[in-house]
Amino acid sequence: MKKNIHPDYDYVVFRDGSCxxxxxxxxxxxxxxxxxxxxxxxxxxxxxxxxxxxxPAYTGEQRKVSSEGRVARFKQRFGSRGLKKAD
Structure with a gap:
């Protein structure tokens, strides 16, 4: 490596302000x-x-999206014509 072109690499303490x-x-x-x-x-x-x-993504406290509400909205919007059974 070339000398005197790289920044100093040393220990630093990081503090999370929220917790x-x-x-x-x-x-x-x-x-x-x-x-x-x-x-x-x-x-x-x-x-x-x-x-x-x-x-939240790392602590597991993120909000869960309710899929039941999405299905109800889909049925209300498209009725039974949007849902077809697979053969």
């Missing part, structure tokens, strides 16, 4: 805030709006 969960990973971002991590060392802190700890 308060923090995690430490390596990154090239350089935030101005710092935090003392569980190991007693000080790391740069990057605040996030949403992470996998709070996003």
């Amino acid at each position: 308060g969960k923090t995690f430490r990973i390596r990154s090239t971002c350089k935030p101005s805030e710092t935090i003392v991590w569980e190991d007693g060392k000080t790391y740069p802190l990057y605040n996030l709006d949403v992470s996998s700890a709070s996003h």
Whole structure:
């Protein structure tokens, strides 16, 4: 690799603002805030709006779509002419 062209790659702590969960990973971002991590060392802190700890798709709290309502609307709209039995 060429020298002096790659950004610094070091540990950064990311904090999810909606649930308060923090995690430490390596990154090239350089935030101005710092935090003392569980190991007693000080790391740069990057605040996030949403992470996998709070996003509904990853936590399983996403809204379930009612298929019963869709079928009723379909029957109301098209009646029995839209539904044909398979042979």
